[in-house]
Amino acid sequence: MPEHPIDPASLVDIARYPLDNPQDDRYCKALSLIRARLEQDGCAVIPGFLSSRGLSHLLDEAQERRALAYFSANKKTNVYFSSDDASLAEDHPRRIFLERTNGFITSDCYDDSTASRALYYWPALMKFIQDCLGKDQLYIYDDPVSNMIVNVLTPGSQFNWHFDTNEFTITMLLKSAASGGHFEYAPNLRNAEDECYEDVRAVLSGDARQVTRLKLAPGDLQLFLGRFSLHRVTKNTGPSDRLLLIMSFAEKPGMIGSVERTRELYGKVTDAHLEAQAQRVRADSLMD
Ligand SMILES: [Fe+2]
Known part of the structure; x- marks a missing residue:
């Protein structure tokens, strides 16, 4: 665990959310509200989580690194991130491809002296996230490029409708779009047994x-x-970026992204990615 000169507790509104004291009534109360919201529709917002100092620190750090953001080529994807299937009807949700813009300031743009990292590596934050999600143990996502990133939604950009492949996402909004750039979701639109294509089609056609x-x-x-829950971020119709800090936690230690996907989304890979890929190949060949 790196040593940080910044006290991560100062970045959070600790009077409202005493992360450093899980026995506190306010902690327990926040937790039960969050769990109820997650249970109800899979989405919980903890308002004013960052202190004003924390927000300005994290926003400054993102804006200082804005020029380093990587934008992958505009790609059209369906909501499942799968390829086209010509055997299906033309208006089938798997055949509806929508534009998506991806821009990220990646983890390697931050070093251990930053407030953003101090917060990400703060054990009390991970414990809080674990408690919210009802997980026994989470781990820092080991990917040195994508474990803590800032999504940059530039004017005119959008992140169209999709389902996530990962179970949960932890984000902190650093800067709203002046107009547009809204997070929208259709709670529990599908379930583990049923893709509910008719409902997905309805949302995609504007219902x-x-x-x-x-x-x-x-x-x-x-x-x-x-x-x-199908979700999207609507088009940023304002004149400046919307900035969103994304922190990833894993359920197993040592998790890292694939070479192909990391390169596509973030424009770079590290030796750690190549080594992990080589180990996967070796492990796979042992099982064949
Ligand atoms: Fe998503």
Whole structure:
């Protein structure tokens, strides 16, 4: 664990959310509210999670690194990130491809002296996330490029409808779009047994009856279970970037992204990615 000169507790509104004291009534109360929200529709917002000092620190760090953001080529994807299947009807959700813009400031742009890293590596934060999600043990995601990143939604960009492949996402909004750039979701639109294609098709064709628009302010922490809830970020119609800090935690130690996906999304890989890939290949060949 790196040594940090910044006290991570100062970055959080600790009077409201005493992460350093899980026995505190306010901690327990926050936890039961969050769990109820996650249970209800897979989305919980913890308003004003960051202190004003924390928010300005994290925002400054993101903006200082803005020029380093990597933007992958605009790609059209369906909501499942799968390839086209010509055997299906043309209006089948698996055949509807929407534009998506990806821009990220990656983890390697931050060093151990930054407030962002101090917060990410703070054991009390991980314990809080574990408690919220009801997990026995989480780990820092070991990927040196993508474990703590800032999503940059530039003017005119959007992140279109999709389901997540990962079970949960932990984000902190650092800067809203002046207009547009809203997080919207259709809670539990599918389930483990049923893709519910008709409901997905309805949302994709503009039916908003099952869609919730989230009220999200800079400094809020959002926990989102995106496997079953279709979601998007609407087009940023303002003149400046929307900035979102994303912190990833894993359920097993030593997890790292694949070479192919890391290169596609972030434009770079490290020796750690190549080594992990080589080990996967070796492990696979042993099992064949
Ligand atoms: Fe997502």
